[in-house]
Amino acid sequence: MKKSVLAFLLAAICAAPSPAEASTDSYLSISGGMTMMGDSDLSGTLSGFSYTLQDAVKYEPGYAINVAYGLRKNDFRLELAAGYQANDVDKIGSIEANGVIKGDGDILSVMYNGYYDMECDVKSRI
Numbered sequence: 515m516k517k518s519v520l521a522f523l524l525a526a527i528c529a530a531p532s533p534a535e536a537s538t539d540s541y542l543s544i545s546g547g548m549t550m551m552g553d554s555d556l557s558g559t560l561s562g563f564s565y566t567l568q569d570a571v572k573y574e575p576g577y578a579i580n581v582a583y584g585l586r587k588n589d590f591r592l593e594l595a596a597g598y599q600a601n602d603v604d605k606i607g608s609i610e611a612n613g614v615i616k617g618d619g620d621i622l623s624v625m626y627n628g629y630y631d632m633e634c635d636v637k638s639r640i
Contacts, residue, residue, distance in 0.1 A: 543582040551601040551619050576601030591629040
């Protein structure tokens with residue numbers, strides 16, 4: 515799964531359009547970090563009875579990687595971004611996942627973003 519996601523991210527960068535004019539700047543952005551996935555509900559049917567457990571699945575901290583290719587012209591930017599996030603299951607209900615339960619939560623996202631950049635004359639005190 516991870517190899518196919520990385521191949522997809524690379525293909526997304528390569529498939530991005532080339533600049534149409536000499537005054538258009540292109541850029542590549544790569545970012546990554548730690549993620550904290552929210553709790554998930556668990557629902558299904560057991561012996562003919564439907565059930566729903568609110569916030570039953572808890573996740574361990576995970577990681578995310580994002581890649582974006584964009585075009586900038588004057589104050590406007592358009593970009594194609596792809597991201598992948600993975601978190602392992604920590605516990606389901608009161609059952610700890612320490613080798614008893616295996617599972618993970620994965621998210622693959624593709625977005626097309628538009629930006630308008632504005633100048634700010636505020637001086638930072640950091």
